[in-house]
Amino acid sequence: MATMPPHRHAPSQPPVRPLGARRFVRRLLTLVAAVAVGAGLLTAPAHAAPSVDEIDAQIDKQWEQLEPTIEQYNKINSQLKANQKKSADLQKKMAPLELQSALAMNQVGDLAARYYIDGPSQEIGALLVSTKPGTLAEQLVILDRLAEQQRKQVAGVLAIRDRYLAQKQKLDALIATEMKQKAELAAKKKQINAEIKRLTAMLPVSSVRVENCPSIDGVVSSAARTAIKTACAQVGDPYVWGATGPNSFDCSGLTQYAYKAAGISLTHFTGAQWNEGRPVSRADARPGDLVFFFSDLHHMGLYLGNGIMVHAPRTGKPVQVSSINTMPVAGFRRPY
DSSP: OOOOOOOOOOOOOOOOOOHHHHHHHHHHHHHHHHHHHHHHHHHSOOOOOOOHHHHHHHHHHHHHHHHHHHHHHHHHHHHHHHHHHHHHHHHHHHHHHHHHHHHHHHHTHHHHHHTSSSSSHHHHHHHHHOSSOOOHHHHHHHHTTSOHHHHHHHHHHHHHHHHHHHHHHHHHHHHHHHHHHHHHHHHHHHHHHHHHHHHHHHSOSOOOOOOOOOOOOSOOOHHHHHHHHHHHTTTTOOBOTTOBSSSOBOHHHHHHHHHHTTTOOOOSSHHHHHHHSEEEOTTTOOTTOEEEESTTOOEEEEEEETTEEEEOOBTTBOSEEEEGGGSOEEEEEEOO
């Protein structure tokens, strides 16, 4: 019988896929990935850098919120200057009162000494050195105990002292108000400067073209002509909030500067200038009038006629000529 060779098992191998199938799978995956990337590109929002005009529009919008704060600063600053003047005037008036009080006190020194052992010396002393005048009734009770001449002397001292203290109380109140206003100004200034710095950083570095004022025709008063000529000479000067010239301005600072040249004094605050001029209708408005914008009057310019004005717009925009129709007009005022 023939011997059969032993049976050998072939090693286990993975099933072989056809070459065409593997290529098909790779191509399919590549196609799916490409479609996904393409879809992402189509749906992803484009983050293009904003244009100069878009940045300008953003700043204009934010400036509408910032400028009222600046004009409020100007209001407080003008009040502070007025109070400082009152304080200085009051201090001058107080000096002779203080001297009179000291002289009167010396005059009754002998009187107090004579009544030191007996009599109403302590009561007299209380009247003379008290920092808070008593009621009139209390003073009369003590004065009635003195001789007529003595009563007149002490009454004169009390009158002078009371006048001095009343004036001093007014001065102290003004000083306290000034200190509070200074603190408010410092806080507002810090806030405004920070916001202006942020807005300025958004501006691209470029030159700004400005237009000169047009020729003014028609009947214009000499004061208005001087104000127009002065304001137009500032075209191109930078906007700096709180500035009143001669090389930089804010809106109310420019109009104040222009009319100062014409001998007319205006307060550096839009709200005050609104009240310092007489109302003029839009139909009757003429060159040299003040034109105000927004319901809170936080912006203004010098009207040139034909719907244009010269004004100091905002940070990043110098003094320039522009249409009055870019902002809501609140009204016109004539300051002469």
